Amino acid sequence: MKARRVARGTFGRIEAGGALYVAAMTALAAVAAWPIYASITYLVLVGGCVAAAAVLAVRAHRSCWRGGITAAAAAAVALVLGLVVAVPVYRVGPVRGLTQFLAGLFTAWKDLVTVELPVGEYRNLLVPALVVFLAGPLAALLLSWRRTRSFVAAVPVALAIQWFGLGFGPDAPARPVRLGGLAVAAPREAVLGGLGLLLCAGWLAWRARAERTEALHRAAQASGVRLTRVRGTAALRSAALAWLMVGVAAAVALLATPLVASGLQRDVL
Incomplete structure (x- = not known):
C-alpha cells in the first residue's frame, strides 16, 4: 500500500502527458463555449477555474487526498470564484450573491437554453461554466494521472x-462548407469535435506506449538486463493502428458532430 501511495504522488512523464492532454482539451472546450457568453468575464472565469483546478489536482495527487477531501476543497474554491466572478457580491450584495450562486447550480443550466445568446454576465448564468471548467479539468487531471486502467475515464470527462459548448451553444450552426463532394453542415463544430477526438485518440495511444516503456525500464532495473530498441512488425502495427484511429476520429467528427449540433433546438423566451 505504501509503495502504491508513493507512486501515485510522483510526477513524471505520465503526469506531464496527462496535463498537456487536459490543457489542450480544456482550451478546445473554452473555444466551443465562447458563443454562449462572448464576454471578458467568461475568459477571466475560465482562466481562474483552470488555474485553481490545476493547483488542486497537483496538491491532491502529491498528498494522495481522498475523494471527499478533494471535493470539499473544490467546493470551497467554487464558492470563492462564484462570489467573486460568476455572481460578484460587490454588485449584488453578499446575501443575494450567495442565493443566486446556489440557485444557479441547479437552475442556470435550464436558463441557458431559454435566454438569447450570448448571455454575457446575465444574472447567474456563468455558474454552469464555473462548474464545467473547475470540476471538469480537476477530474480529468486526476484520472489521467492514475496508474491503473481507470485512467481511460479521463477521456469521457x-x-x-x-460538449458543454455544443449542447448549450447556438442552435444555428455556421454556414455549411463543401469539402470535395461532402457538405459539412456545421464546420466550426466539426473542426472542434474532430480536434477533440484526435487529441483523445493520440493521448490514449501515447499513454499505452509510455506505460509499456516504463514497465520495461522497471523490469530492466530489477533484472539488470540492458534494453535495446527493436523496430519491426510491432512498430508498424502500432503506427497503422494510430493512423486508423485518427481516420476514424476525423470521420466521426465530420459526420456526427454537425448532426448533433443541428438537432439541438433552443426555446428562447
Whole structure:
C-alpha cells in the first residue's frame, strides 16, 4: 500500500502527458463555449477555474487526498470564484450573491437554453461554466494521472467539458462548407469535435506506449538486463493502428458532430 501511495504522488512523464492532454482539451472546450457568453468575464472565469483546478489536482495527487477531501476543497474554491466572478457580491450584495450562486447550480443550466445568446454576465448564468471548467479539468487531471486502467475515464470527462459548448451553444450552426463532394453542415463544430477526438485518440495511444516503456525500464532495473530498441512488425502495427484511429476520429467528427449540433433546438423566451 505504501509503495502504491508513493507512486501515485510522483510526477513524471505520465503526469506531464496527462496535463498537456487536459490543457489542450480544456482550451478546445473554452473555444466551443465562447458563443454562449462572448464576454471578458467568461475568459477571466475560465482562466481562474483552470488555474485553481490545476493547483488542486497537483496538491491532491502529491498528498494522495481522498475523494471527499478533494471535493470539499473544490467546493470551497467554487464558492470563492462564484462570489467573486460568476455572481460578484460587490454588485449584488453578499446575501443575494450567495442565493443566486446556489440557485444557479441547479437552475442556470435550464436558463441557458431559454435566454438569447450570448448571455454575457446575465444574472447567474456563468455558474454552469464555473462548474464545467473547475470540476471538469480537476477530474480529468486526476484520472489521467492514475496508474491503473481507470485512467481511460479521463477521456469521457474531457469530452464532456467540450460538449458543454455544443449542447448549450447556438442552435444555428455556421454556414455549411463543401469539402470535395461532402457538405459539412456545421464546420466550426466539426473542426472542434474532430480536434477533440484526435487529441483523445493520440493521448490514449501515447499513454499505452509510455506505460509499456516504463514497465520495461522497471523490469530492466530489477533484472539488470540492458534494453535495446527493436523496430519491426510491432512498430508498424502500432503506427497503422494510430493512423486508423485518427481516420476514424476525423470521420466521426465530420459526420456526427454537425448532426448533433443541428438537432439541438433552443426555446428562447
